Amino acid sequence: MTTRLWLSVSLAALMAVSAPAQDARSVLQAAAKAMGVENMRSIQYTGTGWQGMVGQNFAPDQDWPRVDLTSYTRTIDFDTMSSREEYVRAQGDNPPRGGGAGFPFLTPQKVVTFVSGNFAWTLNAQGQAVPQPTAAEMRQIEILTTPYGFLKGAMAPGANPTMVARREYGERVTIVSFVALGKYRINGTINVKSMVQRVQTWVPSPVVGDLYLENVYTNYRAVNGVQVPRFHQHQDFDDGGHQPNVSGGDHAFGLETISEVRLNVPNATAAVPDVVRTAKPEPVRVQTQKLGEGLYLLAGGSHNSVAVEFSDHVVVIEAPLNEERSLAAIGEVNRLMPNKPIRFVVNTHHHWDHLGGIRTYVHEGATVVTHEGNRPYYQEVLRARPWLLEPDRYSLYPPEEWSEGYIFETVREKYVLTDGVRTVELYNVQGLPHAGGMLIAYIPREKVVVQADLYNPAAAAPNANNRALQRNLERLKLDVATLVGIHGNPAPLSQFLQLVNKTN
Ligand SMILES: [Zn+2]
Ligand SMILES: [Zn+2]
Structure with missing residues (x-):
C-alpha cells in the first residue's frame, strides 16, 4: 500500500515536470492569436528611430553613440527566413562623439541588408550586391528575435519550447525558450495580455564572447489586425549600477514610431543574386x-x-x-x-x-x-x-x-x-x-x-x-x-x- 502510494506520488511529480512543454505550446498559441500572427506569412513595417554604433563608444563607460534613422523599412518572409532591411542614418542632433572612422556622418548614409536562408548580402553605393556570407546566421537571429519571428520559431516543428514563470514588475509573466540554428537559446517573455514583451538571446563577439542581445517590446497597438510595438534593443550591458561603471555600451537600436504595417506582401522574398549564391568567405590574408x-x-x-x-x-x-x-x-x-x-x-x-x-x-x-x-x-x-x-x-x-x-x-x-x-x-x-x-x-x-x-x-x-x-x-x-x-x-x-x- 505504501509502495503504491509512493509510486503514484512519483508519477504525479513526473507529470508536473513534463507538463510545461504542453503549457509552452498553449501560451505560444494564445500569443499568436492575440498578436495577429496566426495567418501571417510575411510582414513589412516602416518607421523612424535610432541606431547605436555597437563597440564604438567614446569611452568604455559610455553608451553606444547614436545616429538617427530618418527612414526604416523591414520586410520579413517567415516561410523562407528572408529579410530586406533598408534605412537612412544621419547624425541629427546626436553628440558627434565616438563612432567608427566615418563618424560623425557629414551626409546621410543609405544602408540595405538582405538575408535569404543561408545567404546574406548588402548593396554598395552603385546598387550592386556585395556578398556577406558570415552575416547570414546573425540576420536569421534578427528575424527570430522580432515578436512575430519569435512566435513562429518557437512553434516550428521540432523547436521543443520550454517554459518558466516569474513575477516581473508586479505581474506574472511566462518565459518560453527554444534553441535556434542548433545553438542560439532564444527566450521570449509573454505577458498576461499574451503580448511578447521581451526577446533575449546571446550572439558571439570576439571582444566579449557570448554577447547579450535583448529586444524590449512595449506600447503595443493594433494596426491592420496585427499588434505592433515600439522596438527597443540592447546589446551588451550597462553596468551603471556599479561604481565605477566599467561597461556602458547598451542601446543598439530603436523604432520609436511605426507609420505603416503591411501583411502578406507580394514578393516578400528577395531573389538571391548569383554573385551572392556562389560567394565563399574571404580567407584571412596577411x-x-x-x-x-x-x-x-x-x-x-x-x-x-x-x-x-x-x-x-x-x-x-x-x-x-x-x-x-x-x-x-x-x-x-x-x-x-x-x-x-x-x-x-x-x-x-x-x-x-x-x-x-x-x-x-x-x-x-x-x-x-x-x-x-x-x-x-x-x-x-x-x-x-x-x-x-x-x-x-x-x-x-x-x-x-x-x-x-x-x-x-x-x-x-x-x-x-x-x-x-x-x-x-x-x-x-x-x-x-x-x-x-x-x-x-x-x-x-x-x-x-x-x-x-x-x-x-x-x-x-x-x-x-x-x-x-x-x-x-x-x-x-x-x-x-x-x-x-x-x-x-x-x-x-x-x-x-x-x-x-x-x-x-
Ligand atoms: Zn575607432
Ligand atoms: Zn578603425
Whole structure:
C-alpha cells in the first residue's frame, strides 16, 4: 500500500515536470492569436528611430553613440527566413562623439541588408550586391528575435519550447525558450495580455564572447489586425549600477514610431543574386610591407598591424578584428622574426574592431600596453570565463596571468619601449572627438607615426580627427616623415598636411 502510494506520488511529480512543454505550446498559441500572427506569412513595417554604433563608444563607460534613422523599412518572409532591411542614418542632433572612422556622418548614409536562408548580402553605393556570407546566421537571429519571428520559431516543428514563470514588475509573466540554428537559446517573455514583451538571446563577439542581445517590446497597438510595438534593443550591458561603471555600451537600436504595417506582401522574398549564391568567405590574408630594418606593416585586410623587432623580442602595434586575424598575423611575425617572442601588444583604443584580437596575443604570452583609462574594461574583456557560442583559445585554455593581473602596462601621457637601440614611443592624443585615451606610436629611426582612425589617406576633406592629430604632432614636436595607418596605405606627412590645410 505504501509502495503504491509512493509510486503514484512519483508519477504525479513526473507529470508536473513534463507538463510545461504542453503549457509552452498553449501560451505560444494564445500569443499568436492575440498578436495577429496566426495567418501571417510575411510582414513589412516602416518607421523612424535610432541606431547605436555597437563597440564604438567614446569611452568604455559610455553608451553606444547614436545616429538617427530618418527612414526604416523591414520586410520579413517567415516561410523562407528572408529579410530586406533598408534605412537612412544621419547624425541629427546626436553628440558627434565616438563612432567608427566615418563618424560623425557629414551626409546621410543609405544602408540595405538582405538575408535569404543561408545567404546574406548588402548593396554598395552603385546598387550592386556585395556578398556577406558570415552575416547570414546573425540576420536569421534578427528575424527570430522580432515578436512575430519569435512566435513562429518557437512553434516550428521540432523547436521543443520550454517554459518558466516569474513575477516581473508586479505581474506574472511566462518565459518560453527554444534553441535556434542548433545553438542560439532564444527566450521570449509573454505577458498576461499574451503580448511578447521581451526577446533575449546571446550572439558571439570576439571582444566579449557570448554577447547579450535583448529586444524590449512595449506600447503595443493594433494596426491592420496585427499588434505592433515600439522596438527597443540592447546589446551588451550597462553596468551603471556599479561604481565605477566599467561597461556602458547598451542601446543598439530603436523604432520609436511605426507609420505603416503591411501583411502578406507580394514578393516578400528577395531573389538571391548569383554573385551572392556562389560567394565563399574571404580567407584571412596577411600582406607584409617592409617599412624599415625590423619594421613591418602587416596588411592584407580591413585593418593593419605593425610589427617592430627588438634585440630579443617583438612588439606588435594593434590586434584588430578577431582571433582568426591575430593567428594569421602572429604566424607572419614568427616567420619574419623566428625565435623572438611577441612580448608587448600595443592597443591604440578600445573600439571593438581594434580590440577583438587582443585575447589571442595575451594567450600567446604578450603584455597589453594601453591607456590607463581602458584598464577596468579590459580586465573584464580579458577574463577567462566560458565562451559557449564561439569559444576562442583564451576561453578554452585559460591563461593564469589574467587573474594575477600582470598582463597590462598602462600609459597616461607617454610610455617608451626600448632595448637601447630600437625605440617605440607611445603618446596619448589629447583633445580628440573619436575616442578617449587614444594612443599613437612614434618610431624615431624611420620617423614613422602609427595611428588608428585619425587619418585616412583616401579622404577628400579634413575632419576633426585629422585636426586633432595635427595639433598633437605639433604639441609633441615629433620629427615625422610617414604616417602609417591601421587602415589604408602609409602616406608621407606632406600628403596629410595638404589635406588638413585645405580650407574648404
Ligand atoms: Zn575607432
Ligand atoms: Zn578603425
